[in-house]
Amino acid sequence: MARRWRRLAALAAAVAMLSSAVLGKVPLASTAPLAGARGLGVHIYDHCPYCTRVELVLGWHGWQPNRLVYGYADVAGPTALIGKKMLPVLTWHDSEGQEQKMCESKDIIEAVESTAESTTGRLIQRRTGRKDLKAWQTRLRRVMHGLTRPRLLQMPIKDFAREEDRKYQMDKYTARGFSYERALADTEKLAPKVNTLLVEFEELLRSDKALNAFGHSWDDLYVLPSLRVLTCVKDLVWPAKVRAYVEQNHADAGVACYFEHAC
Helix, strand or coil, X not given: CHHHHHHHHHXXXXXXXXXXXXXXXXXXXXXXXXXXXXXXXXXXXXXXXXXXXXXXXXXXXXXXXEEEECCXXXXXXXXXXXXXXXXXXXXXXXXXXXXXXXXXXXXXXHHHHHCCCCCCCXXXXXXXXXXXXXXXXXXXXXHHHHHHHHHHCCCCCHHHCCHHHHHHHHHHHHCCCCCHHHHHHCHXXXXXXXXXXXXXXXXXXXXCCCCCCCCCEHHHHHHHHHXXXXXXXXXXXXXXXXXXXXXXXXXXXXXXXXXXXXX
């Protein structure tokens, strides 16, 4: 019986590793993957919300990895890391000098949160499931992209520094029916709707730096990257408390917003 259970355990481990490979995830070498990590690097697109949430958590923990930003049309760079064009990716050398890689923002954040080498302990609580917040996010998603997609292309970031990078993004969304010309023409219609949502968001904040009184949670990690993207839109009016929430949280992590380049 014991031999049978060992065979089943070995089979389960093999299936898990195969599933990780199929999903493009690099299996971890240990339960504490960042213990003794050296040469930490975070591979990102500057505008990507999944990348931003990883940078926020790294910064709040006081980690300063080497920041590697990719052009959006660069397929070879991210693919060389994990076999597909997908970021963020965290890279490091372990205590034995072996190079390690990790993708998926949630996995990276959990690794940072759980490492014994963090001097701050866990900072991020679970998502609360607040219905008021979920309803607000749904309404924001319906209107924000018409404002942000055309303007992100004009931000001074490596993501869209080359013509081919901008074309790659435009081709991606026009294939889904998005019109950049119509989006810009709709600015006067869309901006007031987002302004109203920003005013309403002020009522959702239950502390100056977090959506909930107990501190940062996954609620913040879902919302802050979207608000950061909105900082590229010049036509928006930010309530003081909302702007302070966005600016302070990103400043604490060493992540720049787009306010000064808004257009």
